[in-house]
Amino acid sequence: MVFLVQLHCISRQQGTEKNKSQARTEGKGRLKPIITEKKQERAILIGVVISGIDQEKAVEYLDELEFLLETAGGLTVGRFLQKLPFADPRTFVGSGKLAEIRNYIAEHGIDLAVFDDELSPAQIRNLEGELQCKILDRTNLILDIFALRARTSYAMVQVELAQYQYLLPRLTRMWTHLSKQKGGIGMKGPGEKEIETDRRFIRDRISLLKEKLKVIDRQQATQRQNRESMVRVALIGYTNVGKSTLMNLLSKSQVFAENKLFATLDTTVRKVVIGNLPFLLSDTVGFIRKLPTGLVESFKSTLDEVREADILIHVVDISHPGFEEQIAVVNQTLSEIGAAGKSSFLVFNKIGRASCRERV
Numbered sequence: 100m101v102f103l104v105q106l107h108c109i110s111r112q113q114g115t116e117k118n119k120s121q122a123r124t125e126g127k128g129r130l131k132p133i134i135t136e137k138k139q140e141r142a143i144l145i146g147v148v149i150s151g152i153d154q155e156k157a158v159e160y161l162d163e164l165e166f167l168l169e170t171a172g173g174l175t176v177g178r179f180l181q182k183l184p185f186a187d188p189r190t191f192v193g194s195g196k197l198a199e200i201r202n203y204i205a206e207h208g209i210d211l212a213v214f215d216d217e218l219s220p221a222q223i224r225n226l227e228g229e230l231q232c233k234i235l236d237r238t239n240l241i242l243d244i245f246a247l248r249a250r251t252s253y254a255m256v257q258v259e260l261a262q263y264q265y266l267l268p269r270l271t272r273m274w275t276h277l278s279k280q281k282g283g284i285g286m287k288g289p290g291e292k293e294i295e296t297d298r299r300f301i302r303d304r305i306s307l308l309k310e311k312l313k314v315i316d317r318q319q320a321t322q323r324q325n326r327e328s329m330v331r332v333a334l335i336g337y338t339n340v341g342k343s344t345l346m347n348l349l350s351k352s353q354v355f356a357e358n359k360l361f362a363t364l365d366t367t368v369r370k371v372v373i374g375n376l377p378f379l380l381s382d383t384v385g386f387i388r389k390l391p392t393g394l395v396e397s398f399k400s401t402l403d404e405v406r407e408a409d410i411l412i413h414v415v416d417i418s419h420p421g422f423e424e425q426i427a428v429v430n431q432t433l434s435e436i437g438a439a440g441k442s443s444f445l446v447f448n449k450i451g452r453a454s455c456r457e458r459v
């Protein structure tokens with residue numbers, strides 16, 4: 100089904116051989132988290148500077164979007180920012196900017212336009228028509244990275260659920276778009292029937308995945324109950340701040356850490372003894388600005404580790420120019436998952452980095 104391919108359109112330089120063969124051999128009709136392609140896709144990034152946000156902040160947001168795209172395997176070729184009172188409900192940016200972007204795409208062989216916000220199904224449809232290239236929004240990109248990063252079947256189920264939830268309201272436009280490409284007139288008829296079949300398929304799959312997650316959630320809850328006698332400490336923070344690195348240092352373990360976003364999706368728990376004080380330390384998924392709500396819901400059990408911790412260690416990358424906002428995003432996400440008001444410590448990491456020394 101073509102719409103499944105659309106959801107995974109970023110090339111996968113990072114994909115392992117196992118991922119690649121997995122993607123090729125998945126059963127028919129199933130949306131699988133990992134698909135690999137060889138060619139690195141050329142992309143432009145598009146954001147708006149709405150009132151209340153200054154230009155510098157907007158540039159920083161696009162830096163983050165570029166990092167997300169790089170993590171997904173794409174290459175940023177150009178950037179577009181437009182000052183607007185609010186994002187255009189029809190095409191996200193205004194018509195003049197859109198014409199400028201359209202010319203740029205044609206001149207520079209751009210495969211993909213990435214928007215720094217979640218686009219409505221109507222916006223995606225309009226933009227596809229206007230720009231004639233693949234359109235990705237921030238949510239889609241984050242979901243894609245989560246799919247790329249999912250290692251365990253648990254993480255895969257969580258990501259797949261979030262992907263289907265994102266896809267369901269967007270099915271119509273994809274079929275409409277395809278039919279238009281084929282020159283079809285009138286979208287009613289067989290197309291509609293197929294959309295309905297796919298909608299039904301996706302709804303069934305969502306129910307099945309939710310059931311699967313319920314079983315996993317129960318298993319995880321039992322595991323957590325067994326650990327109740329020990330003090331539980333959770334490392335939390337914005338993505339890429341160094342939580343796993345700290346986990347490895349404190350617990351002398353080998354949790355995967357690298358300079359990419361969302362290196363960690365599954366929670367790791369280790370027993371640590373400092374002095375004569377034993378406690379359980381967990382490393383969790385990082386947070387990010389505008390984390391898709393579907394993902395937060397699907398990662399409920401992973402986030403329960405944070406909710407049920409006795410103490411939170413909030414790791415901050417002090418060398419990042421936007422570290423204060425990152426702290427605010429983490430605090431906001433904690434309130435959203437019902438984990439605000441816990442005893443927590445701020446730990447400032449990466450203090451040795453040049454940009455930080457310059458600021459101090």
Ligand SMILES: Nc1nc2c(ncn2[C@@H]2O[C@H](COP(=O)(O)OP(=O)(O)OP(=O)(O)O)[C@@H](O)[C@H]2O)c(=O)[nH]1
Pocket residue numbers: 336337338339340341342343344345355356357358359360361362363364384385386448449450451452
């Ligand atoms: N310069 C410097 N780099 C660090 C420090 N701590 C971690 N890093 C680097 O920062 C990058 C991210 O580290 P991780 O430990 O994977 O970060 P994380 O918070 O677990 O990231 P996610 O799991 O992706 O949310 C890696 O390249 C680390 O080597 C530090 O104190 N100084």
Ligand SMILES: [Mg+2]
Pocket residue numbers: 342343344355356362363382383
């Ligand atoms: Mg990590």
